[in-house]
Amino acid sequence: MLHGLDQHTNSIYAPVQEGLVKVEEKLRSLAKAETSHVKPLLQYVTEAGGKRVRPAITLLAAQFHPHDPARPVLMASAVELLHLATLIHDDTVDNSPLRRGRSTVSNTWNSHVAVLFGDYVFATSATFVCDTQNIRVIRRFSETIMELASGQLMEYFTAFDPVQARNLYNDRIYRKTASLFCTASESGALLGEAPEEEVQALKDYGYNLGMAFQVGDDLLDFQGDPTDLGKPVGSDLMNGVLTLPTIMLLERYPNDDLVPSLFQDPTDQAKLQKVLEVINNSAILADCEQVVQDYCDKARQSLQILPDCAPKQSLLDLTDYVTARRR
Amino acid sequence: MLHGLDQHTNSIYAPVQEGLVKVEEKLRSLAKAETSHVKPLLQYVTEAGGKRVRPAITLLAAQFHPHDPARPVLMASAVELLHLATLIHDDTVDNSPLRRGRSTVSNTWNSHVAVLFGDYVFATSATFVCDTQNIRVIRRFSETIMELASGQLMEYFTAFDPVQARNLYNDRIYRKTASLFCTASESGALLGEAPEEEVQALKDYGYNLGMAFQVGDDLLDFQGDPTDLGKPVGSDLMNGVLTLPTIMLLERYPNDDLVPSLFQDPTDQAKLQKVLEVINNSAILADCEQVVQDYCDKARQSLQILPDCAPKQSLLDLTDYVTARRR
Numbered sequence: 001m002l003h004g005l006d007q008h009t010n011s012i013y014a015p016v017q018e019g020l021v022k023v024e025e026k027l028r029s030l031a032k033a034e035t036s037h038v039k040p041l042l043q044y045v046t047e048a049g050g051k052r053v054r055p056a057i058t059l060l061a062a063q064f065h066p067h068d069p070a071r072p073v074l075m076a077s078a079v080e081l082l083h084l085a086t087l088i089h090d091d092t093v094d095n096s097p098l099r100r101g102r103s104t105v106s107n108t109w110n111s112h113v114a115v116l117f118g119d120y121v122f123a124t125s126a127t128f129v130c131d132t133q134n135i136r137v138i139r140r141f142s143e144t145i146m147e148l149a150s151g152q153l154m155e156y157f158t159a160f161d162p163v164q165a166r167n168l169y170n171d172r173i174y175r176k177t178a179s180l181f182c183t184a185s186e187s188g189a190l191l192g193e194a195p196e197e198e199v200q201a202l203k204d205y206g207y208n209l210g211m212a213f214q215v216g217d218d219l220l221d222f223q224g225d226p227t228d229l230g231k232p233v234g235s236d237l238m239n240g241v242l243t244l245p246t247i248m249l250l251e252r253y254p255n256d257d258l259v260p261s262l263f264q265d266p267t268d269q270a271k272l273q274k275v276l277e278v279i280n281n282s283a284i285l286a287d288c289e290q291v292v293q294d295y296c297d298k299a300r301q302s303l304q305i306l307p308d309c310a311p312k313q314s315l316l317d318l319t320d321y322v323t324a325r326r327r
Numbered sequence: 328m329l330h331g332l333d334q335h336t337n338s339i340y341a342p343v344q345e346g347l348v349k350v351e352e353k354l355r356s357l358a359k360a361e362t363s364h365v366k367p368l369l370q371y372v373t374e375a376g377g378k379r380v381r382p383a384i385t386l387l388a389a390q391f392h393p394h395d396p397a398r399p400v401l402m403a404s405a406v407e408l409l410h411l412a413t414l415i416h417d418d419t420v421d422n423s424p425l426r427r428g429r430s431t432v433s434n435t436w437n438s439h440v441a442v443l444f445g446d447y448v449f450a451t452s453a454t455f456v457c458d459t460q461n462i463r464v465i466r467r468f469s470e471t472i473m474e475l476a477s478g479q480l481m482e483y484f485t486a487f488d489p490v491q492a493r494n495l496y497n498d499r500i501y502r503k504t505a506s507l508f509c510t511a512s513e514s515g516a517l518l519g520e521a522p523e524e525e526v527q528a529l530k531d532y533g534y535n536l537g538m539a540f541q542v543g544d545d546l547l548d549f550q551g552d553p554t555d556l557g558k559p560v561g562s563d564l565m566n567g568v569l570t571l572p573t574i575m576l577l578e579r580y581p582n583d584d585l586v587p588s589l590f591q592d593p594t595d596q597a598k599l600q601k602v603l604e605v606i607n608n609s610a611i612l613a614d615c616e617q618v619v620q621d622y623c624d625k626a627r628q629s630l631q632i633l634p635d636c637a638p639k640q641s642l643l644d645l646t647d648y649v650t651a652r653r654r
Binding site for chain 2: 036037038089092093111112113115116117118119120122123124126127130131133135138139142143145146148149150152153154156157158
């Protein structure tokens with residue numbers, strides 16, 4: 001079993017177990033090759049484990065046609081490294097001391113080191129993608145980094161604004177999350193020599209899975225996340241970040257002052273508890289669960305044109321995993 | 328005349344004037360295409376002007392053979408954008424309020440925005456490089472971002488260490504400065520369809536010019552830089568950064584306690600003045616000038632295999648410009 005995985009993900013990952021072991025080796029070999037000050041930093045972030053969902057998607061998406069297996073492994077490693085780089089910078093700008101119970105780079109070292117080391121990891125991920133020799137994949141990867149950064153900037157600039165339409169929320173979560181899921185599945189398909197129609201199908205799968213993943217993640221902020229040690233319920237709201245449950249509340253009661261009033265005074269625990277209470281006592285969370293289910297359904301439908309096989313079953317099972325991880 | 332250039336650089340840039348105007352248009356078109364929160368940030372950094380030395384090198388290096396002129400323009404724009412991205416992050420981690428008399432991004436907005444926007448600019452530069460369609464150039468570009476980041480990390484981790492050999496200094500300034508000069512000239516040559524021998528020659532030119540540029544820049548910290556508004560003499564030393572003059576001092580007086588004592592107490596102005604005085608009263612600055620000259624000589628020698636023509640003369644003249652800008 002790969003380090004850090006539960007029984008559930010481990011069975012989903014079975015068809016690409018070998019590839020995932022190679023990804024792990026590739027990530028760890030980075031620190032081994034370094035002699036400089038970067039070595040302990042690389043060890044710290046690559047040996048932390050993680051669910052490796054994104055590289056698994058890349059590898060699974062590559063399994064439908066005969067191909068050079070080294071290229072999806074390179075891409076899967078790049079996708080995971082890019083994810084790690086964004087976490088390093090996100091935790092830095094958010095001043096987060098912990099991520100999943102472990103001290104962040106900016107907390108263990110400092111923000112000076114975390115900014116520069118994040119740049120280093122971004123660039124390292126790009127060299128892996130270059131080694132796939134596929135220009136379309138390389139360009140898509142660069143665009144994804146732009147989307148990730150602009151999604152985070154969008155979240156920052158719209159914070160504490162209680163008037164945000166749902167389409168802006170959708171655009172924001174596409175950029176900050178679904179874009180990389182999309183790139184993970186699309187690039188896997190391309191490097192797995194899939195025909196264009198299947199590339200589009202697997203890209204759609206990644207998009208919908210990523211959207212489901214982020215809406216689900218945003219829901220956890222209202223329900224409490226048993227796996228996310230130390231993150232208090234309602235922390236998005238306290239940081240002024242509007243997510244789907246609150247947007248639905250604002251859609252239903254456009255003239256209500258509850259959320260605008262909280263955003264005027266975000267440290268007021270009584271106001272926060274009131275918003276959480278109203279949302280929890282409404283049908284909103286169930287409606288959000290339905291949005292997650294709808295995205296998962298679309299993800300599954302995207303795969304219809306693909307032949308039934310173990311990798312396809314794993315991609316289908318991943319949509320259940322996204323839904324189930326909150327229970 | 329291009330905005331921000333003096334008469335001297337303007338005559339050097341004459342053979343690539345048209346290309347530089349296109350680079351300027353390309354940089355400014357980024358903000359025009361954006362409708363989001365990124366637009367004012369892009370305007371702020373692309374309309375600030377600058378000497379555009381790096382894109383000029385790329386364009387000049389491409390002039391020796393018939394080629395598609397769009398590709399060096401893309402690369403030159405990418406090289407300048409990458410330079411701008413590194414400035415955004417460097418100013419953020421150094422908490423610099425000003426750069427060349429103008430408020431930095433982190434000072435005008437804040438470090439949160441500057442980190443994420445820097446990522447966005449890094450990624451944008453990479454998309455430009457992708458559009459050259461040349462995998463070797465794309466990979467070299469990613470490696471350069473790694474070198475830039477690791478050079479800055481090296482500077483951070485070795486700060487206030489008074490025992491640093493000259494080869495470590497050379498490695499550090501290669502990474503933080505000469506690497507991008509190298510990539511500017513090498514990629515220009517490659518996209519200018521130069522044969523491998525000339526690519527290597529132009530790469531060597533970029534390396535030596537970049538090393539001369541950084542040693543010269545480090546010298547300015549001891550002599551005072553008339554163009555760099557507000558940066559006090561001796562600021563590298565106050566920040567614990569060993570550069571060539573101080574390394575030469577330590578080489579000559581390995582048992583002297585002056586520098587170690589300053590690094591114990593870097594805010595002590597009397598100790599700082601003493602180190603500056605000893606260096607200024609020795610032959611050290613003249614010897615450093617000689618190092619700059621030696622690098623410039625090597626840069627000029629690298630060009631010997633190239634035919635005499637206006638672009639070659641401009642590259643030769645640039646070495647004089649590097650030497651002259653401190654007078």
